[in-house]
Amino acid sequence: xxxxxxxxxxxxxxxxxxxxxxxxxxxxxxxxxxxxxxxxxxxxxxxxxxxxxxxxxxxxxxxxxxxxxxxxxxxxxxxxxxxxxxxxxxxxxxxxxxxxxxxxxxxxxxxxxxxxxxxxxxxxxxxxxxxxxxxxxxxxxxxxxxxxxxxxxxxxxxxxxxxxxxxxxxxxxxxxxxxxxxxxxxxxxxxxxxxxxxxxxxxxxxxxxxxxxxxxxxxxxxxxxxxxxxxxxxxxxxxxxxxxxxxxxxxxxxxxxxxxxxxxxxxxxxxxxxxxxxxxxxxxxxxxxxxxxxxxxxxxxxxxxxxxxxxxxxxxxxxxxxxxxxxxxxxxxxxxxxxxxxxxxxxxxxxxxxxxxxxxxxxxxxxxxxxxxxxxxxxxxxxxxx
Numbered sequence: 001x002x003x004x005x006x007x008x009x010x011x012x013x014x015x016x017x018x019x020x021x022x023x024x025x026x027x028x029x030x031x032x033x034x035x036x037x038x039x040x041x042x043x044x045x046x047x048x049x050x051x052x053x054x055x056x057x058x059x060x061x062x063x064x065x066x067x068x069x070x071x072x073x074x075x076x077x078x079x080x081x082x083x084x085x086x087x088x089x090x091x092x093x094x095x096x097x098x099x100x101x102x103x104x105x106x107x108x109x110x111x112x113x114x115x116x117x118x119x120x121x122x123x124x125x126x127x128x129x130x131x132x133x134x135x136x137x138x139x140x141x142x143x144x145x146x147x148x149x150x151x152x153x154x155x156x157x158x159x160x161x162x163x164x165x166x167x168x169x170x171x172x173x174x175x176x177x178x179x180x181x182x183x184x185x186x187x188x189x190x191x192x193x194x195x196x197x198x199x200x201x202x203x204x205x206x207x208x209x210x211x212x213x214x215x216x217x218x219x220x221x222x223x224x225x226x227x228x229x230x231x232x233x234x235x236x237x238x239x240x241x242x243x244x245x246x247x248x249x250x251x252x253x254x255x256x257x258x259x260x261x262x263x264x265x266x267x268x269x270x271x272x273x274x275x276x277x278x279x280x281x282x283x284x285x286x287x288x289x290x291x292x293x294x295x296x297x298x299x300x301x302x303x304x305x306x307x308x309x310x311x312x313x314x315x316x317x318x319x320x321x322x323x324x325x326x327x328x329x330x331x332x333x334x335x336x337x338x339x340x341x342x343x344x345x346x347x348x349x350x351x352x353x354x355x356x357x358x359x360x361x362x363x364x365x366x367x368x369x370x371x372x373x374x375x376x377x378x379x380x381x382x383x384x385x386x
Contacts, residue, residue, distance in 0.1 A: 002017070003017060003051050004018045005047070010242075011242070013043045014036035014037070014043055014046045015043070016032050017029065028050070031049075031118050031121045035117070043246050044246070048114065049114040049118070052112075052114030059077050068122065068127065068128040068132070069132065071135040072135050074112075074164045075164065078112070085102045105169065136163055137162060139160060176201065176321050176326050178329070178333070180317055180321060181197065181201045184197050184308070184317070185201075187315040193307060193311070195270045198262060199236075200326035202259070202262065203257045203258075203259060203330065204334075204348055206323075207301045207305065208248045208249060209247070210304060211285075214285060217237040217238070217239065218236050220234045231256050233258060235257055237254060238254060238257060238349060245300045246301065247298070247301050250349070251349035255346060273290065274288070277296065279294075280295065282296060283296050283297070331344060
């Protein structure tokens with residue numbers, strides 16, 4: 001049982017599940033095609049979901065359960081996820097006291113989310129019995145709500161809440177510091193690499209958005225009317241497309257992100273560097289391979305991860321930095337500079353203003369300034385210090 005990448009005739013990719021005979025598992029394939037094409041989700045999402053479904057099907061096989069009705073023992077599946085390592089997934093394993101977990105709570109919850117979706121889809125298609133929904137969700141309807149919350153049409157509405165979920169320890173969402181971004185920028189060996197660092201740290205783009213940029217998305221003029229664009233000043237357009245390099249813009253809504261003069265200058269230098277590689281001339285992708293084969297091919301999102309890891313080592317930064325931490329740095333700097341919540345929402349491409357909250361990491365000096373702005377009450381003489 002394994003996850004497998006499928007390339008459609010159009011070039012679009014999604015992930016499916018193969019059984020022991022290397023044949024497609026039909027129910028899982030229908031679900032994953034629905035996620036990719038019916039829900040318009042990213043290829044990386046179907047990859048993660050396929051991996052989760054594989055874990056569920058492996059557990060069913062090694063414990064002798066039918067996947068259609070095994071939801072009745074979902075709690076045992078959670079224990080299996082937590083303690084059975086990957087090399088022992090295909091056989092029965094008994095663990096004694098003191099066994100260390102092999103998957104953290106957040107990873108287990110992500111697997112459970114995908115499995116619930118798979119089983120609910122199977123129920124909707126009559127591939128699993130309806131009572132399975134009651135095993136994975138707490139079912140309720142609008143009749144137990146106050147009249148004010150039921151709506152004017154008073155239609156009966158059903159609500160679902162996942163039954164199985166582990167408590168996730170609160171973790172601090174980290175950001176790259178300005179010093180770390182500068183160190184990575186100085187460690188770059190090419191103009192292209194400097195552009196990548198700046199697009200993440202100075203424009204807040206996700207790695208998939210950076211890798212998916214086309215040359216036609218970059219508008220660097222004061223007046224871009226000649227390019228058919230009414231937006232003034234330097235900016236890039238972030239658009240969702242099915243790209244041959246698997247790059248994917250998470251937001252369905254396109255957005256234009258302004259660029260500062262440092263990023264514009266880096267793009268100018270990169271244009272000269274790119275022009276020197278003849279194979280790059282035929283590609284409309286902004287970021288292409290310039291130094292290794294296949295020359296001129298668009299960079300993949302994973303290559304950006306590799307680049308950031310290399311820059312961190314080269315710069316001597318003593319901790320791991322991810323591309324997304326540069327996006328967090330951009331969001332925090334915008335907010336520290338006085339940017340409003342709705343401005344940050346548009347810049348980051350979030351559908352809801354609340355989605356931007358986890359990206360905010362106020363500078364400690366700003367917190368102190370906020371406290372010092374609070375008026376000091378006038379205390380009666382002789383009361384201070386008692």
